[in-house]
Amino acid sequence: MPGTSTTNPRLEYKTFQDIVPEMGTGMAAISHALRKSGIEPDLLEMLKIRISQLNGCAFCVQYHLNDARKLNVPAAKLDLLAAWREAGTYTAREAAAFDWAERVTLLANHYIDDESYTRVSAHFSEREIAFLTTAIGQINFWNRIAAPLRFTPPIPAGS
Template sequence: MEQRLDFYKANPAAIKAVLGLEERIGKSGLEKPLVELVRLRASQINGCAYCIDLHTTDARKGGENDRRLATLSAWRETPFFTDRERAALAWTEALTLVAQDHVPDAAWEAVRPHFSDAELVDLTLLIATINSWNRFAISFRKTPA
């Protein structure tokens, strides 16, 4: 597979806007391991090879263990994730697959007890942002190095 275009070079102003979202996410109170799990799970759903590679590497660098990374796509069937992480992963799946179920009430009811209002906005921004990155990488065929 060959890269279609380098979106960083093609429109630096557009990428700067997305990087501004990343800056906000970095200043949020969300735990770094949780952030990487969310990024990785959305990227798995979207089938973004570049982002899966990147966020698996980043998660490992942040101390994430291989067992949790290996079972992330089956998080519901494992005991390896906290209730807060499970709620965030369910929210991630609901927002990433928004066209399927339009974020059902069950997803909201699952996430609400585990996050403050501000954290829910930050979590939603995180999910929207990684979905944006996935769409850039997939559409322009960015592949892992």
């Protein structure tokens, strides 16, 4: 029936990797650059979770929750990401990153004005903004692969 939703995977992550190994290689190179960027690993993981929430990508939300937990990101920060503006638990730097991430991710909904750039640049250097925007682009790309193909979320062991 048209419009009926299902959660059955259309293609598994491993199968996708086998079909398009070059994509994984390219993404690994970007991930390596991001690790060397100097941006806090916990911030990058929270950013990836928030963007994946916006894009409705269950695989990426779970994947990056798993990684964030390995980095010992406080549970309250993970639990409240969907409502980060009201939560009062994030630093000004984290809030600036989340705001920038939402604006870049939802680009089709609004123009990114100079005021938005000024807000993020109050907390990040030009170099960091370049890496931050790269991280945003990378997870958006992954979301656009994993969500439509419905990769099965990677549930952590013991869950």
